Amino acid sequence: MKLSSLPLDTWVVVEPTTADEVKLLSKHQTRCEAEAECIKRNEGLGRPRYQAFRALSPIAGTLGSARADQGR
Numbered sequence: 746m747k748l749s750s751l752p753l754d755t756w757v758v759v760e761p762t763t764a765d766e767v768k769l770l771s772k773h774q775t776r777c778e779a780e781a782e783c784i785k786r787n788e789g790l791g792r793p794r795y796q797a798f799r800a801l802s803p804i805a806g807t808l809g810s811a812r813a814d815q816g817r
Contacts, residue, residue, distance in 0.1 A: 747766055751767070753801065754800070754801065755772050756798070757769060758771045759798075776799070
């Protein structure tokens, strides 16, 4: 799933697959739930693989708009 396609304003746990894509593993109502799931999945791994976060706005659209506005 593209980063820009993640559900907005929802806590999620993902596994990064490429630079701009992730595998969506779970959705959560709260930060605590998402972080607990992330910690559980990363337990025993040498290096953390899973991440918990909440997307607040579309990534690609925000970056493009900010750069376009700077040129005006």
